[in-house]
Structures are given as structure tokens and as C-alpha cells.
Amino acid sequence: MSSLPRSQSPAPATAASKSAPVFIEFGPRPEENNQLVWPGARESYPPEVRARLDGEAAEIIGRYPKPGAGPGERPQNTARSALLPLLHLVQAEDGYISPAGVDFCADQLGLTGAEVAAVATFYSMYRRSPTGDYFVGVCTNTLCAIMGGDAILAALEDHLGVRPGETTPDGKVTVEHIECNAACDFAPVVMVNWEFFDNQTPESARTLVDSLRSGEKVTPSRGAPLCTFRETARVLAGFPDERPGALEAGGGAGPATLAGLHVARELDMDAPSPPAGPSGSGPHAEIGKPLATESTKDKPAPAPSEPTPPHQSTSGTDPTRKGD
Numbered sequence: 377m378s379s380l381p382r383s384q385s386p387a388p389a390t391a392a393s394k395s396a397p398v399f400i401e402f403g404p405r406p407e408e409n410n411q412l413v414w415p416g417a418r419e420s421y422p423p424e425v426r427a428r429l430d431g432e433a434a435e436i437i438g439r440y441p442k443p444g445a446g447p448g449e450r451p452q453n454t455a456r457s458a459l460l461p462l463l464h465l466v467q468a469e470d471g472y473i474s475p476a477g478v479d480f481c482a483d484q485l486g487l488t489g490a491e492v493a494a495v496a497t498f499y500s501m502y503r504r505s506p507t508g509d510y511f512v513g514v515c516t517n518t519l520c521a522i523m524g525g526d527a528i529l530a531a532l533e534d535h536l537g538v539r540p541g542e543t544t545p546d547g548k549v550t551v552e553h554i555e556c557n558a559a560c561d562f563a564p565v566v567m568v569n570w571e572f573f574d575n576q577t578p579e580s581a582r583t584l585v586d587s588l589r590s591g592e593k594v595t596p597s598r599g600a601p602l603c604t605f606r607e608t609a610r611v612l613a614g615f616p617d618e619r620p621g622a623l624e625a626g627g628g629a630g631p632a633t634l635a636g637l638h639v640a641r642e643l644d645m646d647a648p649s650p651p652a653g654p655s656g657s658g659p660h661a662e663i664g665k666p667l668a669t670e671s672t673k674d675k676p677a678p679a680p681s682e683p684t685p686p687h688q689s690t691s692g693t694d695p696t697r698k699g700d
Contacts, residue, residue: 418474461613468609472503508543509604513554513567520564531578548589569608571596
């Protein structure tokens with residue numbers, strides 16, 4: 377598609393030119409790896425690795441039993457719920473989601489490769505290319521950006537000589553910019569293998585990655601002791617974290633998040649109880665749920681209560697007419 381030079385402005389539209397095509401110039405396409413298949417990607421597992429993975433996959437899938445189907449109902453394939461931990465399992469093996477990993481998950485769950493790849497490429501925690509021992513994610517979302525997240529990312533790029541998504545030549549550190557970590561109280565935040573490092577600066581971030589590359593023991597601001605990317609993936613697959621001190625690790629929200637709770641406690645404020653309806657039909661009532669589910673199954677959704685688009689001064693547009 378052609379485009380206008382940056383210095384050239386389009387001529388004013390005339391009656392003759394109104395139907396002419398309009399060309400819009402976009403910026404460069406972001407450099408990101410969207411492919412699961414690329415030269416050198418692992419395509420199969422040796423027999424001994426496959427046998428080990430088969431046993432571990434069976435343990436994972438066993439956590440999702442298949443319930444029996446009632447008369448006239450299709451069996452529920454709840455086993456496919458195991459896909460997320462299975463993807464973590466193969467990521468623990470390869471350090472990323474390889475074609476071999478996709479095929480393995482598909483074979484285990486009776487899915488197609490496309491179905492597995494659709495999930496693997498939807499979630500950002502599944503990597504599509506080999507990842508270093510330490511995946512360093514710099515939050516560049518709103519609050520962290522305001523507090524210096526972009527400066528931290530730029531400092532790490534310059535210090536390590538890599539761009540977001542790339543890994544250092546020694547295979548130790550992969551740098552990436554990531555979205556909100558839900559840790560805004562401690563902005564700017566850097567995560568290493570999904571563990572928090574709070575209130576970072578460009579200098580502290582440089583020191584952090586240097587320590588990771590040199591093999592020094594690094595302790596997160598909160599949470600479990602740091603482990604490698606593949607070890608983290610195995611824990612996320614549902615296998616126990618047997619490292620000393622892992623189970624005793626803790627963490628919590630920061631002062632800003634807890635401020636409202638402290639005020640409520642000081643004022644002896646309680647959350648209101650849910651309104652009770654007839655026969656205990658409040659929002660948490662369990663009585664009658666099976667009957668309600670059966671009565672609404674396979675029925676069409678109700679039609680809109682007002683014309684679309686709404687007319688002026690209907691109960692949908694005029695607050696004074698609510699309840700008409």
C-alpha cells in the first residue's frame with residue numbers, strides 16, 4: 377500500500393476527488409515474535425523425556441475428573457481444563473512453548489494443535505521463544521510509567537545490550553516490558569520470574585540484573601525465594617515447591633491499598649448484610665438453584681425492554697421514570 381511522504385499534505389477534497397481512496401501512513405510494526413514454529417524450535421521429545429512427561433501429565437490431568445453424563449447429555453470433557461498447567465509443564469521442560477510441547481499437550485487432551493496454540497498465544501506468561509534463566513519484566517503501565525518504569529526499561533536495554541523480548545548472550549536474562557502487575561502501591565515494579573522487586577530505579581535495576589548474571593543470591597521484596605524460569609514454570613504446573621523457605625514466604629498489599637480498610641476498622645464499620653428475599657432467595661442462597669437452572673435452560677434471551685436506539689424520555693433514558 378502506497379502512502380504520502382511525511383512532508384506532503386493531501387490536497388483539499390473536491391467533488392471529483394471525494395470518492396478517491398485515502399491512504400494512511402502507519403508507524404513501524406512492533407518487533408515481536410508471534411510464531412510458535414521457527415527454525416531450530418524443538419519438534420519432538422526423546423523417548424525418555426516423553427515417558428517422564430507422560431507420567432507427570434497423567435498426574436495433572438487426574439486433578440480434573442470427567443463426570444458422568446446424564447441421559448441425553450454429552451460427556452463433559454473437563455480434562456481439557458488441564459491445558460493451562462500442561463503448558464506450564466512443557467515450558468518447564470523447554471523454557472518456552474515449543475512445537476513439541478504443543479503436540480504433546482494436544483495428544484494428552486485429544487485437542488488439535490490449533491486449539492492448543494490458540495491458548496498458548498493468548499496468555500503472555502507462555503513464552504514463544506527460548507527464555508533466559510531469569511525473565512525480567514519491567515512494568516510500563518500507567519502508574520509505573522509515571523514513576524519511572526520507561527526509564528528503567530531503557531536503562532536495562534542499554535546496560536544489557538538487548539531489546540524487549542531478547543535474551544543476553546549468556547542465556548541468563550530475558551528482558552520484557554509487561555503490563556500492570558497489580559502492585560501499584562510499590563511502583564515502579566520489576567518482576568523476575570513473576571516475583572516482585574518493588575520501588576525500583578534505573579540504578580537498582582542494573583544492580584539487580586548484574587547480580588542475577590553473576591549467580592549471587594537475590595531476594596525479592598516479598599514472596600517466595602527466587603528460582604529459575606523453568607523451576608517457576610514447574611511450580612505453576614502444580615508441582616510442589618520444595619525449596620527451603622518457599623512455603624514460609626509471604627506478602628501483602630501496600631499501605632495505600634490498605635488505608636481504606638484501616639479507616640473502616642477504626643470507625644467500626646462493617647459491610648452490610650445481603651438482602652434476604654422470600655424463602656431465603658438472597659444472592660448467596662443455594663436453595664432452588666438446580667430448579668432455576670433447569671427452568672431457564674435452552675430458553676431464548678428476553679427481548680430488550682425499550683426500543684433500540686432508545687427514544688427520548690423513556691424509562692431507560694429518564695431517571696425520573698425508573699420503574700415505569
